[in-house]
Amino acid sequence: MSAINQMSDLNQLLAQEHVLHHLSVPQLVEKILSKKEGSLTDRGAVLATTGTYTGRSPKDKFIVKDHESESTVNWGSTNQSIDDSTFVRLYHKVLDYLKERDELFVFKGYAGADKKNRLPIQVINEFAWHNLFAHQMFIRPTEQELSQHEAEFTVISAPTFKADPKVDGTNSEAFIIISFKHRIVLIGGTEYAGEIKKSIFSVMNYLLPKQNSMPMHCSANVGKEGDVALFFGLSGTGKTTLSADPERRLIGDDEHAWSHNGVANIEGGCYAKCISLSAEKEPQIFNAIQFGSVLENVVVDEETRVPDYDNTSLTENTRAAYPLHHIDNTVQPSIAGHPNAIVFLTADATGVLPPISKLTKEQAMYHFLSGYTSKLAGTERGVTSPQATFSACFGSPFLPLAPSVYAEMLGEKIDQFDTSVYLVNTGWTGGAYGEGERMKLSHTRSMVHAALEDELNSVETYTDPVFGLQIPLHCPGVPDDVLLPRKTWSNPEAYDKKAQELAEKFHENFKKFTHASSAIKNAGPASGRN
Secondary structure, X not given: OOOHHHOHHHHHHHOOOOEXXXXXHHHHHHHHHHOOOOEEOOOOOEEEOOOOOOOEOHHHEEEEEOOOOOOOOOOOOOOEEEEHHHHHHHHHHHHHHHHOOOOEXXXXXXXXXXXOOOEEEEEEEOOHHHHHHHHHHOEOOOHHHHHOOOOOEEEEEEOOOOOOHHHHOOOXXXXXXXXXXXXXXXXXXXXOOHHHHHHHHHHHHHHHHHHOOEEEEEEEEEOOOOOEEEEEOOOOOOHHHHHOOOOOEEEEOOEEXXXXXXXXXXXXXXXXXXOOOOOOOOHHHHHHOOOOOEEEOOEEOOOOOOXXXXXXXXXXXXXXXXXXHHOOOEOOOOEEOOEEEEEEEEOOOOOOOOOEEEEOHHHHHHHHHHOEEEEOOOOEOOOOOOEEEEOHHHOHHHOOOOHHHHHHHHHHHHHHHOOEEEXXXXXXXXXXXOOOEEOOHHHHHHHHXXXXXXXXXXXXXXXXXXXXXXXXXXXXXXXXXXXXXXXXOOXXXXXXXXHHHHHHHHHHHHOOOOOOOHHHHOOOOOOOOO
16 A cells, blocks of 8 residues: 555545546636636636746745655755654645635646656645646546556645744745655645646656656657757756757657656646747747646736736746647657757856857766756746856756766766767857847757757867857858857957856856766866866
8 A cells, every 4th residue: 555545634535525536627627717716818728826926936845854765865955854743744734724625626647658657646736727737737647547547646735725834844834845755745825836847846856766767857859850859957948949849849848757768758748938928939839828728927918818928017937838739749658769969958147158069978967967057037936137056957956866866867878879968058148138138049949950950060169268168160040150159249358257257156066066077077167177
């Protein structure tokens, strides 16, 4: 018997009449409208707002420290600990609270498209729109699979339950707590649906390495010849946009696993940022937002119900959740072979990193461990302008284990499958944020296309003197002067100063990776090395 089935209070809750199991999309939409949780846009998508919490709340996330997790989790400011007895008390308080709600909604499905490595999950929601979100984000079972489904992990989401930090051991009214012992994720105090998605990703980042499968915060697509590409990067760097390529089939936009079988999507849907979304720039994402999709914190015209994707009055972190089948050009089931190319995406707000460069294996390991980007406004509470940040493996908030575990797996796979790795800057050019401009999406698409089609291998390159990166001097569809960032600045001396500053930040951040080999350490920026 699994750990969650031993918790009889949960089974009693699920057996009550007010708990509605596995409603269809139309049924959930009807519930959302009748309960006034949201409204419809002109194209039939559900529109919901999340109140105070319009992004993840990392300071409110905990992992239960117990005999199973104590020696395996990489404890610290990212993986905050909470003791088991505190968790159990809060868990029972939440269950008692949910027993008094008018209705609850349960979704059963899977995390992981590869049936050999997938995790059966169930999501229990106070809000119908959260359950629709879960239905669209995770992998939906067939009727036969549903009849045989036994959840091995449960998410319980009670957004209107507010914790008392002094009594409940939390940092605020909100909490996201993972217990690997009880196989439960407990969420309360926040209406931001992304916490449901990312908590399961954190769970998979803990479980998959035990199965010799590498969990990855990346998007993935496959070309006509079966060539697979991975796109790593934090929220807002362009994973969803660049992987939704009409010339390639989408495997998934955010979370994948790389096992001996190849690459498999962890999810069954997409959770795209939709700030400044347009049919002209991103037609696949724009057209995917239809009946059954969920829009978060998007402002619409009161009369026409047409979304205004340029309106950021609620947050810059506006989101759209939709199932993969809303994208025409997808792989079903969402699995493919081993990657031919890996692209590390960074939205560099300093404007000094080149728009594209090819990495050696050692440079790939350095930049994977560094995970540099500029944290964009709205992706977390309190972030209102770009901030330089280093997030190990391009997904530090979701890594329960030490970054070296994931980095070593990546290094082994690069060697095994001779995978090419590129660093692509989707951030600023011609100056830092506030002076320069955002890299043109058309240029980025051309560079990525050239990389994936092996069009850059024979091109003459320039070695950046500070970062040591091999920059191609020519790329189809991109002006030559765009490729060398120093040439795009009106003041080259200002570029040099900013480049040195960023190099120092890389070195300072990498000091924590004390066990990295000399080869990897020396693959970083040349300036400031010890």
